[in-house]
Amino acid sequence: MIATAAEARALFRAGTVAATSGWVPGRTQVNLIAVPADWAYDMLLYAQRNPKPCPVLDVTDPGGTGTILAHDTDLRTDFPAYRVWRDGELAxxxxxxxxxxxxxxxxxxxxxxxxxxxxLAAAGIPLRHNEQGRNVPMYVTTRQCRPAGRLHGPLVVSMRPIPADRVAEATALSARMPGVHGAPVHTGDPEALGIDDLDRPDFGDPVRAEPGDVPVFWACGVTPQAALMASRPPFAITHAPGHMLITDVPDADYRVG
Amino acid sequence: MIATAAEARALFRAGTVAATSGWVPGRTQVNLIAVPADWAYDMLLYAQRNPKPCPVLDVTDPGGTGTILAHDTDLRTDFPAYRVWRDGELAxxxxxxxxxxxxxxxxxxxxxxxxxxxxLAAAGIPLRHNEQGRNVPMYVTTRQCRPAGRLHGPLVVSMRPIPADRVAEATALSARMPGVHGAPVHTGDPEALGIDDLDRPDFGDPVRAEPGDVPVFWACGVTPQAALMASRPPFAITHAPGHMLITDVPDADYRVG
Structure with missing residues (x-):
């Protein structure tokens, strides 16, 4: 039984691989995108111009391996899984x-x-991917982000099937957290985002909707990975989708008002 | 009578100089800091690391003179007053x-x-600087911002005297707007911020507190100017404190939840 974020990080440092949704409830999880210093301004500007999919919580100095978000962390080992990109291709x-x-x-x-x-869970809103033991499904949309320097690419969204009578509450609860994607970007019709088949996500696992569920889409931190694929910097390292760093920061710190 | 943001900008473009607090209620006003491209990453990172005083709402491409925040604006003319900095000195x-x-x-x-x-005004909370026809008072504190690259410097705060029984409400209302400094950084004792004399602000005008008022301090967008003074980049342009660009963006767009 993993009780603390530090324990989870130690486990991943030792080589365990797992999707982290539902791990160490109450501690903020983060996405990783690491690029050569020459690309750092473009990435930071891309994030500023696209704050819903890219809410930056910390940036290291060049070569740095720690973060203010987690005590004694090594960013090179403490994610469960990494992806290495060369010229925009997954290497x-x-x-x-x-x-x-x-x-x-x-x-x-x-x-x-x-x-x-x-x-959402505390309010009794069901999270189907957790119920089904799966990674959250993520989709590349036809909506383009605002470009920055050499970086451009589409918006990526995560999807959760939510009972129709709880959509308003799920919207309000997530809207209070603009630092971690905030309110949904879209509710209902997947085709309007260019998603043809919810059963074939671009990242993560397909998740079964229950009768009466509506698909609700949030901006997703995998969006910078889609920018890498579109914009082809020579080198980058990211987390594997759904396999996040578990920080020491309480989720409540990102709740506004 | 100035009714729209575009009218206000046209007036300032034609040479009018005025502190803009209270102008065109409901439209977001913004601070300016312009630096050579070589310093842009440090500035953007400084803002990311100090989001309360430096909530960046837009960044231009090098040489750009417009912004998505205001239609048909020329950033070189549409602020009421500018400051030019050379080697960290006001030139x-x-x-x-x-x-x-x-x-x-x-x-x-x-x-x-x-x-x-x-x-605050809509809730009936008095704004003493507006009542007294003055620019809001701003103070350089002894609290240091988190440095970024070559940039470092102190936190600058704005101060509003608020009736003691309305402080909680003023706090809650501003907390809903993290994109425009959010909740107060400090309430009450000015000495804890290293402010010796409220009657001698570093920027803006002194404002008279009414009996029963408490000084409430918010992080201030003049903070990047203090970083210029401390860090001495070769060249920069800022707005004059209190003399802002009035954008077309409704204030309500920055209200969360």
Whole structure:
């Protein structure tokens, strides 16, 4: 039984691989995107111009391996799984990236919708992917982000089937957390986002909707990965979708008002 | 009588100089800080690391003179007054900066506490600086911001005397607007922030407190100017404190939840 964020990080550092939705309830989880310093301004500006999918919670100095978000963390080992990108192509997936973390690499830690899931669960709103033991499904949409420098790409969304009579409440609860994607970007019709088949997500697992559920879409921290694929920087490291760093920061810190 | 943001901008473009608190209620006002492209990453990172004083609402491309926040605006003319900085020293104050706006200048537009003043006023909370026809008082504190690259400097705060029985409400109303400084950083004792004399603000005008008022301090968008003074980049342009750009964006857009 994993009780604390530090324990979870130690487990992942030792090589365990797992999707982290539902892990260590109450502690904020974050996405990773690390790029060469030469690309850091474009990435930070891309995030500023697209705050819903890219809420940046911390940025390292070049070569740095720690973060203010988690005590004694090594960003090169403490995510359950990493993806390595070369020229915009997925080159490999790994459980650590110690040997690839150069002195000029700048890491961006980006908020994750898992943060508001705790509030949804506390309100009794069912989370189907957790009930079904799956990673949350994520989709590349036809909606383009606002470009920044050399970076451009589509919006990626996560989807949760929500009972129709709880959609308003799920919206209000997530809206209170703008630092971790905030309110849904879209509710209902997947086709309006260019999603043809909910059963074939681009990342994560398909999730079964229960009768009366409506698909609700939130901006997703995998959006920077889609920008990498579209914009092809020479090198980048990200987390594997759904496999996040569990920080020490209470989710409540991102609740506004 | 100025009714719209566009009318106000036209007036300032034509040379009028005025502190803008209370102008065009309901439209968001913004601070300006423009630096050479070589300093843009440090500034954007400084803002990311200090989001309460530096909530960035838009960033131009190098040399750009417009913004998504206001239709048909020229950032070189549409603020009522500008400050020009050389090596961290205030070099001059002007009503336009057309001839100084080089091709490599990157402009940051930063949220302003005037945005939540509309909500305070609507709730019947008195704004003493407006009652007294003065610019809001601003103070350099002894609290340091988190540094970023070559940029470091103290937190600057704005102060409003608020009746003691309305402080809680003023706090809650501003907390709903994290994009424009959010909740107060400090309430009550000025000495804890290193402010010796409320009657001698570092920027803006002194404001008379009424009996029963408590000084309430919000993070202030002049903070980047204090970073310029401390960190001495070769060149920068800012607005003159209290003399903001009035955008077309409704204040309500920055209200969360």
């Amino acid at each position: 490999e997936e790994r459980t650590d990236v110690v040997d690839l973390w150069g002195d000029d690499l700048v890491a961006f830690l980006v908020g994750c919708s898992f943060t508001f899931e705790a509030d | 001059e104050e002007r009503t336009d900066v057309v001839d100084l706006w080089g091709d490599d200048l990157v402009a940051f537009l930063v949220g302003c506490s005037f945005t939540f003043e509309a909500d």
